Each structure stands twice: as C-alpha cells, then as structure tokens.
Amino acid sequence: MKSALATLIFGTSLLLGACAADPKVEPTLWKRLGGTPVVTAIVDELIDRSIADARTKRSFDGVKIPRVKEKVVEQICFLSGGPCQYTGDPMTEVHKGLKINNAEFDLFVQFLRDALDHAKVGIAEKNELLRLLAPMKRDIVTT
Numbered sequence: 562m563k564s565a566l567a568t569l570i571f572g573t574s575l576l577l578g579a580c581a582a583d584p585k586v587e588p589t590l591w592k593r594l595g596g597t598p599v600v601t602a603i604v605d606e607l608i609d610r611s612i613a614d615a616r617t618k619r620s621f622d623g624v625k626i627p628r629v630k631e632k633v634v635e636q637i638c639f640l641s642g643g644p645c646q647y648t649g650d651p652m653t654e655v656h657k658g659l660k661i662n663n664a665e666f667d668l669f670v671q672f673l674r675d676a677l678d679h680a681k682v683g684i685a686e687k688n689e690l691l692r693l694l695a696p697m698k699r700d701i702v703t704t
C-alpha cells in the first residue's frame with residue numbers, strides 16, 4: 562500500500578515535471594513576436610505604408626504585392642526561429658536595379674518600428690528583430 566502510494570506520488574511528479582514549461586528554455590523570437598497572425602499583420606502594415614508613402618512608393622510600381630508580403634513574413638519567420646523556410650529570391654537579386662537609397666531604407670525601418678509598436682511587440686523583441694534585419698541593408702541599398 563505504502564509503495565503503491567509512493568509510485569503514485571513519484572509518477573505524478575514526473576508527469577507534472579514533463580508538462581511544466583522549462584523556464585531555462587527561452588521561446589523563439591518568432592513565438593515571442595506572436596507567430597503568424599501578429600507578423601502577418603505587421604508586414605501588411607509595413608508594406609501598405611511603403612506603397613502609400615510618397616517617399617517610398619516608387620519602387621513598388623507594378624510589383625505583385627501579395628507575393629512580397631508572403632515572402633517577407635517567411636523571411637522573418639525563418640530568421641526568428643519559426644517553422645518556415647525562406648523560399649523567395651536573395652535580397653541582392655530582388656532589390657538590384659531598384660536604386661534604393663539610405664533615406665528610403667531608413668523610412669522602411671521606421672514603418673516597421675511603427676507597425677511593431679501598433680502590434681504591441683515588446684521592446685526586447687523589437688530590437689532583436691531589427692538587429693536580425695540590419696545586416697541586409699548592404700544588400701538592399703545600392704545608391
């Protein structure tokens with residue numbers, strides 16, 4: 562009887578241990594950003610604003626916008642540890658010939674910051690994402 566009780570207590574604690582989230586394992590940035598629904602909303606806002614603003618719209622003339630949105634979400638998912646592969650073209654290829662300058666790039670990043678704020682993404686997550694995207698500047702800005 563005593564050993565049955567001990568087995569029950571031991572078994573229960575094992576189960577509880579397995580179910581409890583391990584505080585040492587930090588969730589991926591993708592999870593902390595809010596995953597697909599949140600990142601899709603952020604990218605929608607970012608691209609819609611880039612198309613609407615007179616200072617950034619020229620590059621997007623004649624571009625298939627749903628594809629751009631889809632590929633940017635995929636890229637963020639992949640970079641932030643989410644369950645996606647990036648299936649778009651390399652950044653240099655895509656932006657080659659668009660003659661994107663520093664001012665346009667900085668505005669695009671500002672629109673992204675605003676969209677992250679509107680989605681109530683935390684400051685740590687915001688900075689982590691911006692740090693992941695920052696090195697792409699050299700492949701995108703060509704003038």
Ligand code: HEM
Nearest residue numbers: 617620621624629632633636649650655665666669694697
């Ligand atoms: C870190 C910043 C940026 C990232 C991560 C990014 C990412 C992407 C991605 C993933 C695509 C789609 C690739 C594909 O179709 O295979 C794309 C396309 C495009 N991006 Fe960017 N982009 C950035 C900055 C910019 C900026 C600053 C502009 C202009 C102001 C811009 C304009 C465009 C345009 C016009 C396309 C469509 C090109 C085409 O389909 O011919 N991007 N970008």
